[in-house]
Amino acid sequence: MGSQKQAFILLSVLSFFNFLLLSGADDVYYEFILQETEFTKLCSTKTVLTVNGSFPGPEIRARRDDTVYVNVHNQGRFAVSIVWEGIRDSINGVNELIQPGRNFTYEIELDDEIGTLWWHARSAWAKATVYGAFVILPAAGEEYPFPAPTSDHAIILGEWFRQELTESVVPGQPDAYAINGHLGESYGCNDTSYQLQVDYQGLYLLRLINAVANETMVFAIAQHSLTIVGQNASYAQRSFSNSLTLAPGQTVDVLLSASQNVGQYYITARSSSSGRLNTTGILYYTTSTGF
Ligand SMILES: *[C@@H]1O[C@H](CO)[C@@H](O)[C@H](O)[C@H]1NC(C)=O
Ligand SMILES: *[C@@H]1O[C@H](CO)[C@@H](O)[C@H](O)[C@H]1NC(C)=O
Ligand SMILES: *[C@@H]1O[C@H](CO)[C@@H](O)[C@H](O)[C@H]1NC(C)=O
Ligand SMILES: *[C@@H]1O[C@H](CO)[C@@H](O)[C@H](O)[C@H]1NC(C)=O
Numbered sequence: 001m002g003s004q005k006q007a008f009i010l011l012s013v014l015s016f017f018n019f020l021l022l023s024g025a026d027d028v029y030y031e032f033i034l035q036e037t038e039f040t041k042l043c044s045t046k047t048v049l050t051v052n053g054s055f056p057g058p059e060i061r062a063r064r065d066d067t068v069y070v071n072v073h074n075q076g077r078f079a080v081s082i083v084w085e086g087i088r089d090s091i092n093g094v095n096e097l098i099q100p101g102r103n104f105t106y107e108i109e110l111d112d113e114i115g116t117l118w119w120h121a122r123s124a125w126a127k128a129t130v131y132g133a134f135v136i137l138p139a140a141g142e143e144y145p146f147p148a149p150t151s152d153h154a155i156i157l158g159e160w161f162r163q164e165l166t167e168s169v170v171p172g173q174p175d176a177y178a179i180n181g182h183l184g185e186s187y188g189c190n191d192t193s194y195q196l197q198v199d200y201q202g203l204y205l206l207r208l209i210n211a212v213a214n215e216t217m218v219f220a221i222a223q224h225s226l227t228i229v230g231q232n233a234s235y236a237q238r239s240f241s242n243s244l245t246l247a248p249g250q251t252v253d254v255l256l257s258a259s260q261n262v263g264q265y266y267i268t269a270r271s272s273s274s275g276r277l278n279t280t281g282i283l284y285y286t287t288s289t290g291f
C-alpha cells in the first residue's frame with residue numbers, strides 16, 4: 001500500500017528542503033553564561049562580570065536574514081540586561097532584566113543588516129566588560145560587494161577601570177583603553193598587546209567596534225591605509241583613510257591590504273579628546289605564502 005502516499009511524503013520533504021535552500025535563512029543558537037571572572041591588568045587583580053569568562057565576550061556570527069537565539073544565564077550577583085546594538089527589527093525582551101540565577105532567551109530576527117554590530121550589557125558598570133561582536137555575513141550564495149578577504153577579524157576598542165565595578169558604582173574616567181581586552185605596553189604593567197597576524201599580500205576585513213562608553217576613538221595602523229567598506233551594519237561607499245574616527249557605539253568595516261615590507265607595525269587607539277591615554281597592539285607579517 002501507499003507507494004503514492006510515500007511519493008507524496010518524499011515530495012513534501014524534498015520541497016521543504018528546497019524551501020530551506022531557497023530561503024537560505026537559518027536559526028542560530030548561542031548560550032551565554034554571565035559570570036564573575038578574575039583578571040590582572042594595570043598591575044592589579046580584580047573580579048569583573050564577563051560572558052563565559054572572556055573579555056570581550058564570545059563573537060556571534062550569523063548570515064543576513066537568519067534568526068539568532070541567545071540564551072543568557074545569569075550566574076553573577078546582580079540583575080543584567082543585554083542590548084543588541086543596531087538591530088533594526090524588534091527584539092523580544094528589550095526591557096527584560098535577568099535576575100541572578102535566572103536565564104532568558106533573546107530572539108533576534110535579522111533583516112537587511114549586513115557587516116558588523118555588537119552586543120553589550122545595558123548598565124554602565126557591566127557594559128565595561130560585558131560586550132562582544134555581532135558579525136552578519138552575506139546570505140548563503142551572496143558575496144561581498146568588494147574583493148573577498150583572506151579572513152575577517154573583529155577589533156573592539158574598550159576601556160578598563162582600576163576600581164571594582166558593581167551595581168552601586170558609576171564608572172567615571174577610564175584608567176586605560178583596550179584592544180580586544182589587551183591594554184598593551186603603554187601603561188608600564190606588562191599588560192599583553194593585541195596581535196594581528198597577517199600574510200604578506202593578504203587582504204583582511206577588519207570589523208572595528210567602539211565599545212568605549214562616552215568617547216570618540218581614533219584608530220590607526222602605522223604605514224597602512226584602510227579602505228572603508230561598511231558602517232553600522234550597512235555597506236558604505238568605498239573610501240580610503242589613514243586613521244578612523246569612531247563615535248561611541250559605532251562600527252566601521254575596513255579592508256587592510258598587507259602590502260608593506262614584511263615586519264611589525266604599531267596598531268594604536270586613543271581617545272580623540274584626552275590625548276593622554278592610548279593603547280597599542282601589533283600588526284605582524286608572516287610569509288607563509290612563501291616568497
Ligand atoms: C558558554 O559556556 C557554556 C558552558 O560551558 C557553553 O555551553 C557555551 O557553548 C559557551 N558559549 C559560547 C558562545 O562559547
Ligand atoms: C532557560 O534555559 C533552559 C535550558 O538551558 C531553556 O530550556 C529555557 O527555555 C530557558 N528559559 C528562558 C526563559 O529562556
Ligand atoms: C557615560 O555617561 C553616562 C551618562 O552620562 C554615565 O552614566 C556613565 O557613567 C558614563 N560612563 C563612563 C564609562 O564614563
Ligand atoms: C601613548 O602613551 C604613551 C604613554 O603614556 C606615550 O608615551 C605615547 O607618546 C603615546 N602615543 C601616542 C601615539 O599618543
Ligand SMILES: *[C@@H]1O[C@H](CO)[C@@H](O)[C@H](O)[C@H]1NC(C)=O
Binds near residue numbers: 043189
Ligand atoms: C615586567 O616584566 C619584566 C620581565 O619579566 C619584569 O622584570 C618587570 O618587573 C615586570 N614589571 C611589572 C610592572 O610587573
Ligand SMILES: *[C@@H]1O[C@H](CO)[C@@H](O)[C@H](O)[C@H]1NC(C)=O
Binds near residue numbers: 231247248249250251
Ligand atoms: C553609527 O552609529 C553611531 C552610534 O550609534 C552613531 O554615532 C553614528 O553617527 C552612526 N554613523 C553612521 C554613518 O550611521
